[in-house]
Amino acid sequence: MSTLVDIRKLHRSFGGPAVLDSIDLTMAPGEFVALLGRSGSGKSTLLRVLAGLDTAPAQKLELPVRRSVVFQEPRLLPWKSVIENVALGVRRADARTLATQALADVGLSHRVDAWPLTLSGGEAQRSALARALVREPKLLLLDEPFAALDALTRLRMHDLVFELWRKHHPAVLLVTHDVWEAVALADRILVLDQGRFIKEIRVDIDHPRRRDDPRTSRIEAELLKELGVEPLHA
Numbered sequence: 001m002s003t004l005v006d007i008r009k010l011h012r013s014f015g016g017p018a019v020l021d022s023i024d025l026t027m028a029p030g031e032f033v034a035l036l037g038r039s040g041s042g043k044s045t046l047l048r049v050l051a052g053l054d055t056a057p058a059q060k061l062e063l064p065v066r067r068s069v070v071f072q073e074p075r076l077l078p079w080k081s082v083i084e085n086v087a088l089g090v091r092r093a094d095a096r097t098l099a100t101q102a103l104a105d106v107g108l109s110h111r112v113d114a115w116p117l118t119l120s121g122g123e124a125q126r127s128a129l130a131r132a133l134v135r136e137p138k139l140l141l142l143d144e145p146f147a148a149l150d151a152l153t154r155l156r157m158h159d160l161v162f163e164l165w166r167k168h169h170p171a172v173l174l175v176t177h178d179v180w181e182a183v184a185l186a187d188r189i190l191v192l193d194q195g196r197f198i199k200e201i202r203v204d205i206d207h208p209r210r211r212d213d214p215r216t217s218r219i220e221a222e223l224l225k226e227l228g229v230e231p232l233h234a
């Protein structure tokens with residue numbers, strides 16, 4: 001198996017106890033990994049290190065050069081149109097063409113000239129996804145990108161992310177609180193607790209995955225237990 005991400009003994013603290021404690025993480029090209037964990041377990045810190053937004057000592061830190069991040073908030077520049085936001089930073093003569101294609105990929109062809117403040121929450125996150133994908137990343141980092149969306153929009157975004165992943169096939173690291181999101185999308189799920197991985201589950205189930213499939217239910221229940229959450233209808 002070739003390796004896209006290879007991290008050994010990554011450590012991060014902010015003066016107190018370790019937030020990331022000797023983390024080992026490898027990812028294959030095109031692999032979809034979800035990262036779950038309670039609040040404060042270190043998920044965003046790990047994602048920020050992978051994105052290059054934070055530095056931390058490690059024995060080994062091998063990452064692809066082309067990486068993109070999508071955060072919980074779309075972080076669009078309000079004084080630029082949607083397409084200008086997407087094309088921003090693409091230093092190629094055909095940046096606008098690429099941005100147009102990326103916006104078509106996320107279903108926003110009709111909003112290319114819109115101002116960010118006129119977008120719905122779902123449209124804004126679609127724009128953020130287009131901005132991330134236009135750079136053709138080898139590694140796409142998603143930090144709770146759908147957490148602020150309503151439940152129905154979130155389900156639609158799951159389908160969209162899956163389609164985009166199938167088309168472009170970047171490796172994806174998805175940080176989420178939503179156990180179903182992880183089970184619906186990921187090849188592999190990691191659970192972080194106090195800066196250490198405490199569980200790894202491979203999800204070997206064909207897409208589209210159904211929530212009423214006993215195999216997904218079993219994995220969901222196992223993860224909820226690991227996170228210390230009692231399912232309401234267990």
Ligand SMILES: Nc1ncnc2c1ncn2[C@@H]1O[C@H](COP(=O)(O)OP(=O)(O)OP(=O)(O)O)[C@@H](O)[C@H]1O
Pocket residue numbers: 014019037038039040041042043044045046
């Ligand atoms: N810049 C910082 N300075 C000091 N402490 C920090 C900093 N960034 C993160 N921390 C601390 O590191 C710990 C892990 O934070 P992190 O944001 O990675 O957790 P998380 O798992 O993403 O949480 P959540 O699910 O609530 O977003 C927390 O205790 C947090 O207070």
